[in-house]
Amino acid sequence: MVDAPTAGSEENAADAFLQGGPSLRNASGPYFGNYGGRWMPESLIAALDEVQDTFEKAKADPDFIAQLKDLNKNYSGRPSLLTEAKRFSEHAGGARIFLKREDLNHTGSHKINNVLGQALLAKRMGKTRVIAETGAGQHGVASATAAALLGLECVVYMGAEDCRRQALNVARMQLLGATVVPVTNGSQTLKDAINDALRDWVSNVENTHYLLGTAAGAHPFPAMVRYFHEVIGEEARSQILEQTGKLPDAIAACIGGGSNAIGLFHAFLDDASVKIYGFEAGGEGVDTGRHAAAITLGRPGVLHGARSYLMQDEDGQTIESHSISAGLDYPSVGPEHSYLADIGRVTYEAVTDTEAMDAFSLLCRTEGIIPAIESSHALAGAIKIGKRLTDGKENPSDVTVIVNLSGRGDKDVETAAAWFNMLDEEGHVKGTTLSTRKPKGPAERTSEAAMDVNEDHN
Amino acid sequence: MTEEFASKSAAAIDRAKAEGRAALVGYLPAGYPTVQESIEAGIALARNGADLIEIGIPYSDPVMDGPVIQAATTEAISNGFRVANVFDVVAGITAVTDAAVLVMTYWNPVMRMGVDEFSRRLAEAGGAGLITPDLVPDEAREWIEASNKYGLDRVFLVAPSSTPERLDMTVKASRGFVYAVSIMGVTGTRTSVSSSAESVVARAHAAGAERVCVGLGVSNPDHVREIAAYADGVIVGTALVAALRDGGVDAVGQLTKNLSAGLGRAAAEA
Numbered sequence: 053m054v055d056a057p058t059a060g061s062e063e064n065a066a067d068a069f070l071q072g073g074p075s076l077r078n079a080s081g082p083y084f085g086n087y088g089g090r091w092m093p094e095s096l097i098a099a100l101d102e103v104q105d106t107f108e109k110a111k112a113d114p115d116f117i118a119q120l121k122d123l124n125k126n127y128s129g130r131p132s133l134l135t136e137a138k139r140f141s142e143h144a145g146g147a148r149i150f151l152k153r154e155d156l157n158h159t160g161s162h163k164i165n166n167v168l169g170q171a172l173l174a175k176r177m178g179k180t181r182v183i184a185e186t187g188a189g190q191h192g193v194a195s196a197t198a199a200a201l202l203g204l205e206c207v208v209y210m211g212a213e214d215c216r217r218q219a220l221n222v223a224r225m226q227l228l229g230a231t232v233v234p235v236t237n238g239s240q241t242l243k244d245a246i247n248d249a250l251r252d253w254v255s256n257v258e259n260t261h262y263l264l265g266t267a268a269g270a271h272p273f274p275a276m277v278r279y280f281h282e283v284i285g286e287e288a289r290s291q292i293l294e295q296t297g298k299l300p301d302a303i304a305a306c307i308g309g310g311s312n313a314i315g316l317f318h319a320f321l322d323d324a325s326v327k328i329y330g331f332e333a334g335g336e337g338v339d340t341g342r343h344a345a346a347i348t349l350g351r352p353g354v355l356h357g358a359r360s361y362l363m364q365d366e367d368g369q370t371i372e373s374h375s376i377s378a379g380l381d382y383p384s385v386g387p388e389h390s391y392l393a394d395i396g397r398v399t400y401e402a403v404t405d406t407e408a409m410d411a412f413s414l415l416c417r418t419e420g421i422i423p424a425i426e427s428s429h430a431l432a433g434a435i436k437i438g439k440r441l442t443d444g445k446e447n448p449s450d451v452t453v454i455v456n457l458s459g460r461g462d463k464d465v466e467t468a469a470a471w472f473n474m475l476d477e478e479g480h481v482k483g484t485t486l487s488t489r490k491p492k493g494p495a496e497r498t499s500e501a502a503m504d505v506n507e508d509h510n
Numbered sequence: 511m512t513e514e515f516a517s518k519s520a521a522a523i524d525r526a527k528a529e530g531r532a533a534l535v536g537y538l539p540a541g542y543p544t545v546q547e548s549i550e551a552g553i554a555l556a557r558n559g560a561d562l563i564e565i566g567i568p569y570s571d572p573v574m575d576g577p578v579i580q581a582a583t584t585e586a587i588s589n590g591f592r593v594a595n596v597f598d599v600v601a602g603i604t605a606v607t608d609a610a611v612l613v614m615t616y617w618n619p620v621m622r623m624g625v626d627e628f629s630r631r632l633a634e635a636g637g638a639g640l641i642t643p644d645l646v647p648d649e650a651r652e653w654i655e656a657s658n659k660y661g662l663d664r665v666f667l668v669a670p671s672s673t674p675e676r677l678d679m680t681v682k683a684s685r686g687f688v689y690a691v692s693i694m695g696v697t698g699t700r701t702s703v704s705s706s707a708e709s710v711v712a713r714a715h716a717a718g719a720e721r722v723c724v725g726l727g728v729s730n731p732d733h734v735r736e737i738a739a740y741a742d743g744v745i746v747g748t749a750l751v752a753a754l755r756d757g758g759v760d761a762v763g764q765l766t767k768n769l770s771a772g773l774g775r776a777a778a779e780a
Contacts, residue, residue, distance in 0.1 A: 094671075095667070095694055098676075247573050255694060354621060354644075356571075369587065
């Protein structure tokens with residue numbers, strides 16, 4: 053237990069950093085300033101110790117490092133590209149925007165980095181079964197993938213609401229041999245899926261590893277998940293130096309639990325000239341109460357094993373978060389982000405559903421890349437900071453920004469089609485054979501009506 | 511130990527011990543189905559044989575609870591339960607019974623109110639202390655200070671998975687009694703009591719714990735009889751919550767009476 057946060061200690065940490073003080077890299081936990089720790093049932097402490105011990109030994113074992121490198125290269129397809137988004141950049145004040153293409157990894161997002169690492173650790177611990185929670189389904193798909201690859205049984209907990217939003221990913225997990233358990237408690241989203249995964253873990257800890265998908269939770273998860281994602285920032289840093297000859301002016305990522313973000317940020321934490329931005333899900337707007345902006349509007353509390361910023365009411369009950377993006381729909385955030393926010397090293401801002409979907413559409417149409425809605429929050433943020441950083445600059449193209457394109461948007465096509473009013477009232481895409489070629493009977497009238505609507509729009 | 515620091519939970523367990531039996535500890539959530547009915551149910555527990563009462567604070571993310579308690583606490587919250595109501599429940603029960611009344615709570619609601627403020631109000635309501643399912647002694651510095659200040663019991667949990675070092679540390683940090691988790695799992699009724707329970711109790715006793723109570727999965731007089739043979743107290747939760755759900759306050763009283771029949775050491779050894 054550490055002291056409650058004080059303004060004094062935060063200023064000191066920020067000053068120390070600015071004066072070239074101690075490195076912010078490789079923070080090992082369990083605490084990140086006043087955050088982190090292990091607010092967990094005693095029943096799970098031994099398992100957490102085992103994970104920590106196995107992880108520390110693996111990190112020091114050249115065989116493990118080689119195994120992970122090999123999988124990253126020959127299975128995931130790393131290094132992922134750093135793509136300059138030239139047409140998209142025109143909408144960001146002319147700053148040069150570079151996309152770190154985690155969407156090109158096997159399974160379509162950054163999640164595979166952490167999953168391969170933890171699945172290897174599960175094997176080392178002699179576990180035969182992994183469990184995972186998933187929001188958007190990306191971590192669930194990645195977990196099911198790693199489990200299939202390494203011959204582990206896999207059970208994925210997914211909020212019932214998210215199963216509906218991401219039905220395609222449910223099918224993908226099932227095709228990969230995993231069992232998907234829809235969670236009907238509480239808000240039926242990511243936090244409730246974590247609750248059920250923890251209940252499973254405490255009951256089956258002997259043969260089961262909990263493959264937590266984000267840089268949150270009890271120690272050692274925040275530091276361990278970050279470690280497996282650090283490759284994102286390391287690659288991006290050397291790629292940008294190679295492509296532009298200098299460090300970027302800013303880097304940006306979306307924040308749910310914050311694993312893709314901390315993976316990108318880590319390599320740049322000690323580069324004082326690089327501004328770092330995290331974009332939380334502002335949902336319908338931070339003043340509507342329907343959002344997932346834990347750092348922007350939360351206050352410190354404990355959830356799922358860590359002390360961190362948390363959306364909670366006056367009684368300490370968790371407030372249900374809201375976001376169009378299932379992967380960001382989480383009411384807390386990884387503890388290292390809370391620390392980086394307090395010391396001022398990273399700036400956290402909220403991006404609304406509307407801003408994210410505008411950026412989603414823009415990237416589709418300017419770059420031919422369909423981004424995940426999660427990543428679209430970072431894209432929307434990059435437009436804002438691009439405009440800000442180029443304001444009054446003679447050569448806006450001197451400003452360079454890296455955005456973590458943490459995942460691809462295939463899973464989000466249905467959500468996007470609904471958002472952009474592309475569906476008829478039966479949920480079919482308007483103006484297509486799917487919509488018009490309907491069976492005889494009353495349905496036909498409905499589809500004609502839908503076509504009329506479509507024509508009106510055009 | 512001064513008079514004001516005397517442990518209410520320890521005293522309740524010792525009274526049972528003096529009668530040659532284990533203590534019965536009954537759990538019910540505050541505010542289920544309403545604040546008033548939870549007070550009546552708590553009183554029914556005490557009047558039908560419970561020596562200690564655990565009043566749970568309904569919480570949005572109860573990771574150590576199974577479906578029955580989750581459903582009850584979710585209903586309590588949707589019926590308008592507020593955390594401060596727990597003090598009304600504790601005061602309502604302690605006003606008319608001799609049972610030691612502890613509060614069982616996940617940590618965030620305490621942290622949100624302020625650990626000192628929560629402790630002060632609990633002591634003022636006549637509460638005996640706290641049982642903390644997701645707070646281990648490693649993170650409990652603030653609670654240890656506040657519980658010393660207000661003379662409250664600190665009931666930490668030990669589990670079959672606890673290492674000897676952790677068991678030792680947890681026993682030393684606890685006051686009142688140590689809560690031995692009988693099984694690796696969450697709350698809920700089970701057909702039999704895990705054999706690991708007896709060994710956890712023995713290890714906790716060996717580590718210096720004077721009073722060890724066993725919980726998780728205990729639901730009928732046979733379970734109670736089995737555990738009463740080696741533990742200082744037997745904790746029943748889910749079965750009582752289900753009784754309250756299905757048969758109201760009377761059913762709680764009836765089940766408590768049945769359970770307490772299993773408490774006698776002599777009966778267990780026969």
